[in-house]
Amino acid sequence: MARSALSRDEVLDAAAALVREHGPAALTMRRLAAELGTAVTSIYWHVGNRESLLDALVARTVADLGTIRPQGATPAERMVSVARSLRRAVRERPHLVAMVHERGLTERMFLPAQRALVHEAHAAGLRGAAAARAVRAVQFQVVGYVLVERNRERAPVQSPAEEELWRGEDAEADGPLARALSAPIDTERLFVDSVRALVDGLLAGASGDTGDGAVGRGPYSQ
Amino acid sequence: MARSALSRDEVLDAAAALVREHGPAALTMRRLAAELGTAVTSIYWHVGNRESLLDALVARTVADLGTIRPQGATPAERMVSVARSLRRAVRERPHLVAMVHERGLTERMFLPAQRALVHEAHAAGLRGAAAARAVRAVQFQVVGYVLVERNRERAPVQSPAEEELWRGEDAEADGPLARALSAPIDTERLFVDSVRALVDGLLAGASGDTGDGAVGRGPYSQ
């Protein structure tokens, strides 16, 4: 006997929950059916096949990450806030974002953020190619950082890695360096510091609503 | 009748070839056996199971990317050369590197490069925590860039993506910006430019064997 009114959204919800709680490998059509209390084939009626089920899940994640609300008093602060909220959103659904990444849609996922960055770059007084360069620089930086960070977290114990480094003549001769490199990274802080430094650098000299409207010759203002 | 002397290396070679030519999905135990002209179960004798076969493939890739020969007259040039050769190595075996990434070993893969960077940072006169910060900044930048780049290449046609952006008031009001953002990125150039800018910025003011000992006037001074 069938349970009543299985809907496509219900299927997607259950699939997303499965991925969230047990990882992508746990998402099999049969297990999903069991979870929903239906026959495997019902799922096919609603979502076509596994591939398009994953597509839908990925599309959903892309949409979820599409809501950007920049916060802060200055364009620089708002750009940093965009970066931070993106990073937080990614960390809340790592598996799903990994699936987005596997499907090559990471950039697509960050498009709303790109639009927000364009807006802020403009507000900061950047125009034309310089604005485009700034937006891309920040975008690459943020996306790249998050990917690297995710990777570091999933990485198994790198037993030989750290110690191997100390055997280098350079590290051996420089105690503080060795200690600094062996200490765990405060990734939150490194992230914010990097983004802020980059944004400050990119906006330096641009005229905008940053206060006094001073104009200068910044590194990227050529 | 068995073919003579199947070796573990032979299995790994065939597996790597399969991944290189047809992608990771094509690497099934049965197909691999067919490719080698042996029974499926022979493969199990040599490599244990599929998981450890993949482990071996990944370990091999990590080792392949471990040979770093910095080139250039100055520490800055040599750091950039490390970044460039890493990027090239990744692009030669995208599937295998993706497998390394999936297993969370990207950072481990870049460790030899980190050592090289430590050496050059030292040669440039950086010490202690400042040297560590510089090395990590470059490492995150390079790894992140390569990951983002790979992702962009695999991404399907982003039909709504580009046009959607132009509808933004900011982009519409700024023709050069819109054109710049719609133009394809010269990723090779953007990569080298970014790395060079970062390295210059990081090394600025440090005393080292950079030639005549002249110190740059600013992070991005050409």
Next chain:
DNA sequence: ACCTGAACACCGTTCAAGT
């Protein structure tokens, strides 16, 4: 030491048949 086929439990997917 190395290889083999048979067998098991699991996949995704199709299809004719139900209501």
Next chain:
DNA sequence: ACCTGAACACCGTTCAAGT
């Protein structure tokens, strides 16, 4: 319109049996 079980071709893996 929606759901079902049976069946198919494919997996990875184990194991007893060969040489």
